[in-house]
Amino acid sequence: MNKEKLIEWFQEGNISIPKLLIVKYKSLGLNEEEFVLLLQVMTFMQKGNSFPTPSELATIMTLSDTNCSDVLRKLIQKGFLAIKEEQEDTGLIYESYSLNPLWDKIIQMLLFEDMKKEQAINKKGEEDLYTVFEKEFGRPLSPFEIETLTMWLDQDHHDPSIIKTALRESVMSGKLNFRYIDRILFEWKKNGVRTIEQAQQHSQKFRQHQQKPKSAPEQTNEYKRAIPFYNWLES
Known part of the structure; x- marks a missing residue:
């Protein structure tokens, strides 16, 4: 594969990560493991997999399946990630991750900083x-x-x-x-x-x-x- 093909491949592989999440994850109360795992969840979701399993996440991380499961549970408990049920047109119900709690926390943090x-x-x-x-x-x-x-x-x-x-x-x-x-x-x-x-x-x-x-006969x-x-x- 030549250099031009590699550059094209790199560019096609980009995912969108909010800059605020990168620079403010510590202020939000995330540690490095939680932050990276969130990024991996975002990567899977942007590729069409809205509910990656701990095993799938562990394949691209240095954490084990158990560790990934523990970190996912912490992210849900701390209000950075949510699991929601959705229904296909066929009536089949499936689960997916939602990053809305994370975006809500970022918005609240920005509002608080503006207030300060x-x-x-x-x-x-x-x-x-x-x-x-x-x-x-x-x-x-x-x-x-x-x-x-x-x-x-x-x-x-x-x-x-x-x-x-x-x-x-x-x-x-x-x-x-x-x-x-x-x-x-x-x-x-x-x-x-x-x-x-x-x-x-x-x-x-x-x-x-x-x-x-004032009108008067003689003005003093x-x-x-x-x-x-x-x-x-x-x-």
């Missing part, structure tokens, strides 16, 4: 939030202020970016205190404000409303003066 990443990002966002507030206030936050920040995040479910926007609004309004910021957040939540853009639009509407001069300087920012505490 999101928690880490949120945690970093909280830490940044405390830093931003301390920088604007020019001092460390008091225990009450830290508790208020935590309440905005955990109980009121305000996004950190919205809280920072409310902080900037209070700074520009010259009313830098937690009561004023809490009132801003309350008003925004009541009016369905969820994004920075919505908060800016909502604030702009109030400013435009406040800047309209007080009426003519534009009010630059909405006083949330007096809404």
